[in-house]
Amino acid sequence: MIELIPLKLQYCEEVADIAKENLPEAWSLSGIQDVLQYDDNIYYVAKQTDKGEIVGFAGIMLIVDEAELLNIAVRKDYQGQGIGQLLLKKVIEEGQARGAGRMLLEVRRSNIPAIKLYYKNLFSVLGERKNYYSNPTEDAIILEKKLNKTNNSI
Numbered sequence: 001m002i003e004l005i006p007l008k009l010q011y012c013e014e015v016a017d018i019a020k021e022n023l024p025e026a027w028s029l030s031g032i033q034d035v036l037q038y039d040d041n042i043y044y045v046a047k048q049t050d051k052g053e054i055v056g057f058a059g060i061m062l063i064v065d066e067a068e069l070l071n072i073a074v075r076k077d078y079q080g081q082g083i084g085q086l087l088l089k090k091v092i093e094e095g096q097a098r099g100a101g102r103m104l105l106e107v108r109r110s111n112i113p114a115i116k117l118y119y120k121n122l123f124s125v126l127g128e129r130k131n132y133y134s135n136p137t138e139d140a141i142i143l144e145k146k147l148n149k150t151n152n153s154i
Contacts (some may be wrong), residue, residue, distance in 0.1 A: 007043035014054035058087035067095030
């Protein structure tokens with residue numbers, strides 16, 4: 001069973017491992033620990049309750065009335081089990097609960113599984129950023145989801 005819980009200092013090393021495994025631009029352990037210092041950063045981890053291990057995480061940053069999805073990743077051996085969907089749904093709900101009118105994110109153009117997840121959750125293309133990512137250099141697609149009472153189901 002998967003339980004979604006707020007990120008705590010004790011989970012940061014596992015989150016750093018997941019980030020390193022999945023994200024070419026992965027944060028350092030200290031960078032992940034730093035997000036805990038700011039009230040505008042809201043991070044959740046997916047904990048596999050049988051084993052007690054952290055298998056995924058997602059985080060948003062609130063900026064006035066917007067939420068920006070900063071990171072979402074799931075351990076490779078747990079991908080395809082709906083954990084990314086659970087995490088995305090949770091951070092969308094948190095953004096709405098805290099007054100965000102929309103959620104924004106950037107995604108690598110080549111990250112087809114993530115793009116499919118975002119489209120499934122009613123994100124739409126807002127634009128692109130040329131050469132946004134490094135390691136390797138790649139364009140980003142900017143996606144947006146309106147957050148309101150008529151569009152909050154997933």
